[in-house]
Amino acid sequence: MTTIAVAKGDGIGPEIMDAVLHIFDAANLPLQYELVDMGKWVFDKGYSNGMTPDAQSTIEKLGILFKGPMETPKGKGVKSINVTARKTWNTYANNRVFQSLHGVNTVFSSAGIPIDITMVRENIEDTYGGIEHMLTHDVALSRRFITKPGSMQVIRYAFEMAKKKGTRRITCGHKANIMKLTDGLFLDTFYEIAKDYPELKADDIIVDDLAMKLVVRPHEFDVIVMTNLQGDIISDLCAGLVGGLGFAPSANIGDHIAIFEAVHGTAPDIAGKNIANPTALLLSGITMLRHLGLMQGAAQIENSLLYTLEQGVHTGDFGDKLKQSVNTTDFAQTIIANFGKQPAHNPKPMLADMPPTPTLFTIVENSMMENVETSQEVIVGVDMFIESNEQPANVAEKCLAHTLNLFKLVTISNRGTQVWPKGSIFTNLVNTYACRFESIGDAPVTQIDIIELYKRLAQDFKVCSTELLNTSDGKKMYSLAQGQ
Ligand code: NAI
16 A cells, blocks of 8 residues: 555645545555645645645655645745745656547647647746845846756656657757856756767757747657746646646656646636546546556556546536536546546556555755866856946946956946947946956956955945856856847
8 A cells, every 4th residue: 555645735626636536546546645734725824835844744754745736826925835845855857748638629639630748847946946136126136047967857857758758859948049058058968968868869949939839730749858937838838739727737756756736726716616627637646656656547547537538528628518518526426437448549558567666765964966077167257236327337437446456347238238338328227237347367366356346346336246257167157248
């Protein structure tokens, strides 16, 4: 018997989770559940990370969390519990499968074009760190972390998964033409790892082009690996291709803990009405069963689901509008009644069960993921982000008075566009400038030199933020301003 942690979630969460667990129970799976307290209602009780300490220790003991969607207030208030869970437990790969289902009509199914796309989205880094600061009343800054070890983890996972799945093609979606260092790092890592998988056709595509091609020729894609935010958006696009969010399952995979959930949210507009579609959560649960080695139960339930969809049974969000829809409970009940039936399309083979993976972790400290890099990093300057509503030439004049014979003022930019020494009077300004000071002759400088420069600039400006300029083997490890 395997025990998993279950969090029913907010909104439609409890309704769809009850429906799925009812199906699992009817299938007599060797599975038992420990319910854990997580979600908006737990925040409201004063737990700032949205879960009780008991919930955290249960999930860390069991290693598997099956969860319903959880609400996150927009704009202000608490951090997303979903993101906290993924990050806390290092579930670095978000695996989302988008497959055409018979009975779920889409423009592509009508045209006879089958879709089978797996999206592997990096799940921990990127802007989802939510590291944001207001530099001034007018200017908000978000820090976007893309790391080498983090990229390696998720990209390696994607290649392994693609190999096991027997796919031909794996594609990296990115915006490295604009974000040359962050997305550039992700893309370089992709091709570095691709060398270990010569049997797979590895290629890349810019995210905007990807969005267009997915809509026009989705069947040309197999596995797509992407950074967090872009992957999130493109995932929802893929969900639309196969019939909507009601059909998009997801698995958050880490080395120790895995979280299974639907892609969709709490659907507050239909919560409490018993009309939500439980298919995405059920498909996520089926992925979880396979992860646990419960192959037969997974195949039995999936075949029954596919058969039920083929019969035209549907909740209100999809299917033939001329045919009466069923509610959540009846949808689940029909799947149970159809146990043992084979779908006409894509029946799943009854593979033998596999022994469960032990969940006894022997972790005593946080693991430091460090990439072995031999080249020397040298500090050669600093970007000082200062507040000012003066014209660029005046800002420059003040900066030039503080260079300490150690630094040269190289450029001043505003929102990433150079406005000094050259620029255009047509560039609109906001009240934060980035003033780039590089050491004279690229000589190494120390952090103390930078602090001295900071102290001098602080006489004239509020310094809102600083970034060191590093080189590695003489190569600049920072981007240039637009127009520099
Ligand atoms: P949503 O996915 O909850 O709803 C979008 C639309 O899809 C709504 O019209 C909804 O009725 C419909 N829908 C979603 N799931 C459905 C289902 N199973 N059956 C039938 N219709 C369904 O997205 P929204 O409105 O942007 O977010 C609502 C809340 O959910 C927010 O607080 C958000 O932060 C949270 N959320 C949580 C996620 C999670 O727990 N993993 C993921 C996405 C959003």
